[in-house]
Amino acid sequence: DAKTTQPTSMDCAEGRAANLPCNHSTISGNEYVYWYRQIHSQGPQYIIHGLKNNETNEMASLIITEDRKSSTLILPHATLRDTAVYYCIVRVLPISSGSARQLTFGSGTQLTVLP
């Protein structure tokens, strides 16, 4: 799986958009970009994933550059409850029963939403 690079920490004002970048310059054509977050000591929570098109759900938007070497997770109106570590993960989808692919979590970005 491709390696990802994220800033160690970011701050965002409550109510503003939080834009979390991720670099994955070695991503290959069949690898997806996944985002998870972990609120202090809780289990990681899936946010969104995408392959090449921009994606949006009720939690966030995912913008993937045309060359797919980087992406940005956008929380449109950050709240205090969005304070968490955000992980960008790049991986293929398992294609056979013998190829269980674990999620490899890096260090992530500590997002702090300030009141």
Added chain:
Amino acid sequence: EAQVTQNPRYLITVTGKKLTVTCSQNMNHEYMSWYRQDPGLGLRQIYYSMNVEVTDKGDVPEGYKVSRKEKRNFPLILESPSPNQTSLYFCASSTGTVVSNYGYTFGSGTRLTVV
């Protein structure tokens, strides 16, 4: 509610005393996995299971056992716990070999202290 349930949430035990951390999911997921999380080391996979009676080692399996006798349950067994197994443990599940649109679902975690 779709969820992964781990028990106990907190456990303090003594070296060498066998213990089991239970994990149960109600989503009929085929794939289940155990992770441990340690400061500075992130989340590391211990064992995973592709389906009933099918288990395999992750990155850090030493000192752990698992079983998958039923689809919904995936207990983590520490036959002879040692202090270096003091950690925060997470169970996760997912649908089969093709990750669902919602990725992996994680439990709330078990904080284990071995003294």
